[in-house]
Amino acid sequence: MDGSVAGDAERTVSGPQSAHLRAGATDSRARIARRFERPIDISDMGIRLSARANRSINPYVQVFDVDGNKINFRAPIRGGLSFQPFDFGISKVGGSPDLSAVEEIRITVWAGEGQAVDVWCDDLALVERSETGTVVVQFDDGNLTDYSEAFPVLEEHGFTASTFVCPGSIGADGKLGLSELSELRDAGWDVASHTVDHEHLSALDEAAQEAQIAGAKDWLVDHGFERGAEYLVYPFGEYDQTTLNLADRYHELSFAGGYPGYGRPTNRHVIQRVSSPDVETATRAIDIAAAYDGITVLFYHQLTANSEPTRSAFASTMSHLADRESNGDLRVVPARDLESIVV
Structure with a gap:
């Protein structure tokens, strides 16, 4: 089962609200996704997400191209902190993703068997990569x-x-x-x-x-x-x-x-x-x-x-x-x- 996603106006970095992802003890995960009408080009960009969590966890930002190839980006988020910007590294590459034609981005939190977790996400951003x-x-x-x-x-x-x-x-x-x-x-x-x-x-x-x-x-x-x-x-x-x-x-x-x-x-x-x-x-x-x-x-x-x-x-x-x-x-x-x- 999937958990829940709700807006939270009391916990935010920028804008009117953050996304509160909650996976309860009987949920396997919580997820929020954005599918683009036209593919976007992020080939020269990295992923940054401002987040906070009630316990330490390693969420995913998953990027899918038009053919379903993907990259899983991850970062360790320590529990109990205020919002922090986290730079997401690459944990897995599926297929041969074309980052110049990205069709969907997902943020996914896996809670773990019998565990619950709350993660607040805000200010998902693309960051320039180095020249090499x-x-x-x-x-x-x-x-x-x-x-x-x-x-x-x-x-x-x-x-x-x-x-x-x-x-x-x-x-x-x-x-x-x-x-x-x-x-x-x-x-x-x-x-x-x-x-x-x-x-x-x-x-x-x-x-x-x-x-x-x-x-x-x-x-x-x-x-x-x-x-x-x-x-x-x-x-x-x-x-x-x-x-x-x-x-x-x-x-x-x-x-x-x-x-x-x-x-x-x-x-x-x-x-x-x-x-x-x-x-x-x-x-x-x-x-x-x-x-x-x-x-x-x-x-x-x-x-x-x-x-x-x-x-x-x-x-x-x-x-x-x-x-x-x-x-x-x-x-x-x-x-x-x-x-x-x-x-």
Whole structure:
């Protein structure tokens, strides 16, 4: 069964009302659709939707061409926030969609068996894509393998990356020390913030969150990493409204989990990333960026012979990325280069 859709004049971003999609515990989904009298051309555009939800969920914006081929766009929406603009990445391509002849757009929310969800949608917009596909490589937690394993692989291809570190663990066993961080910085890497102690930010009050966020930035600036100090990754990908407000106060860009291939970011503090992808997942995410002139951010943790993915798998992914770059299909940039294309 489908859920319900109603206008809500009390919750809105622009215009007189938002669309309130509700899927009850006995509903499989809620959906709203727009079919165009004449096909529209969105071939150079990404999808942005302002939304809020009562719990965390990953809704779809589905785009269908005149022959029924489609692209499923998705974005993770955290529950309990005020309206936020979310840039939707690509989760699935069905057939060979012609984005110059789009006939229908649907917003669909799947509730999950025995669960209910309320999602408010407003200001569905088309956003310009970059002139070419863009891929960013990142590493979380400040593991020593960023330097010992990833750095040589990336240097071989002329790529740089970003390492997001926690000052509370700098120099600990298996973690990067100041000498490695300085060498990475001098090689063009961004040394950026993962907060002081890698806490679950949404479980902390405002003062404690600010101590984690501001404290890490202060440490980075004090130790010569001013450039990377402008960028933040939320530990565990978790954030609430307080986190977003603090991120906006202290940082230029902030990153969370999500999907590949989105257009120019419109929300600088919820930039999506693909988590620890194996070769198949990473290759697909890279190819989506190339095919649709989208942005794909790949991030990794520790790289060893037994990690997921392994160092060998990471090297294979970077070889594929280098092939696509050398063919002129995309560019590989550090996090700081995203600042110039944020809408």
